Amino acid sequence: MKLIILDRDGVINEDSDDYIKSPDEWVPIPGSLEAIAKLNEAGYQVVVATNQSGIGRGMFDVETLAAMHEKMRRLLAVHGGRVDAVFFCPHAPGQRCGCRKPAPGLFEEIARRYGADLGGVPAVGDSLRDIEAAQAVGAQPMLVRTGKGGRTLAAGKLPADVPIFDDLAQVAETLVSSGAEA
Structure with missing residues (x-):
């Protein structure tokens, strides 16, 4: 099984410092949906691991999050793509859970559900916490420059061995053309 783990905000859809709080605010990054379809076509199961502290902060509820993900799935289907599962942390930073990235809880849950060793599995994010969780x-963490990726690079704390890509489309092209398997 080929598996890839994607962060959501800043990797698949445009991010906002004010949070993505509704389906109307969920706007795909150009090329991201096609990139997921390309990964699917190459045999990858695409899984999303996302912090959604807007729930814990009272900005939106789980039903609204589900509506955002339904929009994502619907738009992906137009491109022949799919996300196999979405794992999310609903907690605010102060709630001290084990699932909020950089904690590895979401990744551990993915490993349990898929019965998979995540060693070497590509994990694409736009922040240091995504990299640390992977x-x-x-x-295998990978950073994209979209979303908060530029800020993450500018902070200068990224480990030297983390590959950097312009966007998810470049990640997909690289993985598919190299025939890389997780």
């Missing part, structure tokens, strides 16, 4: 389980 590293904690032995996945």
Whole structure:
């Protein structure tokens, strides 16, 4: 099984410092939906692991999050793509859960559900916390410059061995053309 784990905001859809709080605010990054379809076509199961602290902060509820993900699935289907599962942390930062990235809980749950060792599995994010969560389980972190990726690079704390890509489309092209398997 080929598996890839994607962060959502800033990787698949446009991000906002004010949070993505509704389906109307959920806007795909150009090329991201086609990139997911390309990954699917190459045999990848695409899984999303996303912090959604807007729920814990009272900005939106789980039903609204489900509506955002339904929009994502509907738009993906137009391009022949799909996300196989979405794992999310609903907690605010102060709630001290084990699932909020950089904690590895979401990744550990993915490993349990898929019965998979995440060693070497590509994990694409736009923030240091995405990279740290992936590293904690032995996945292969990849940073995109979209979303908060530019800020993450400018902070200068990214481990030297983390590959950097312009966007998810470049990640998909690289993985598919290299025939890389997780």
